Amino acid sequence: MATSSSLLGSPVDAPGLEGRVSRLGIALLRIVVGVTFLHEAAWKRPPEFGRDTGRGLWEWSNFAVEYPVFLPYSWFVEYIVQPNFILFGWTVFFLEAALGAFLILGLFTRLTAVVCVFQSLAITFSVLNQPVYSEWDYAYYLLIGANLAIIGTAAGRHYGLDAALRPLWQRSNGRLARLLLRAS
Template sequence: MWIQNVGWKLPPNFGRDQGTGLFQFTSYAVEHPVVPPFSWLVQNVVLPNFTLFGYATLLVEFSLGAFLLAGLLTRFWAAIGIIQTLAITMSVLNAPNEWHWSYYLMLAVHAVLIATAAGRSAGLDGLLRPRWRTSSTRLAMLALRAS
């Protein structure tokens, strides 16, 4: 789902010129506020720096899809997925024609990925954890916790 949704977040302007795409959905946080401090943040920080925000969103969502699909550092990326889902939810929950249940489902799926450490049985985490466990490097210890 994350990788598929990257397809409509098109650089270099991410829909800013036409008022569509990522720009439109981000603007919903101001037009249809869910949490007023979040709306203030979007209006005063995100929208003035929208190109940087667009590239960051593109990178995070593509990484989410790629790492979760590969089952690499699954728990870490599932936690990032929860944070990203909450940010999306705060932007569009009050917007017209939104499927509210889809955001709750996204949160639930990421919570299950954290709870079950899915990458350990069907992903690269399962292949790499034995090596990380025997290594004493700081990076291996972080990867072990993030898997």
């Protein structure tokens, strides 16, 4: 087991990955997935999020209704999302910004990656059958798989902020600290 101290905290608290190359590899995967989410956040444009022009987030979420992939999700978009579209837009605006930033930094990583899996599923259920834009289906499957790997390896404990935070949470007595230990 590696016992040397990393840049941010100790790897001792991160079982399952041995050797610097493995730990650097999973950290790099986490950062690339984070950059993907942060990059994609940029085109969620308030205050209308494309509802006034039929483009942007409105167009992409509407694909779930026009070209259904998973009928319960299409129903959810048509009857829950679209009537409350501005609220949905702001939720996506903050969610993707936070998911990207937290994955890049390795902060609350396991919880963040779980949310990323659901977000990736929502995107997949929206766009998989749309014929308008040329999309590579496997990109969405890869995104889901990458986030599952991040959850499984607790990737924030390798060159991430979780590595510095976990020893502090372990010393605390509070319920929040115990929850954050599970989230990291």
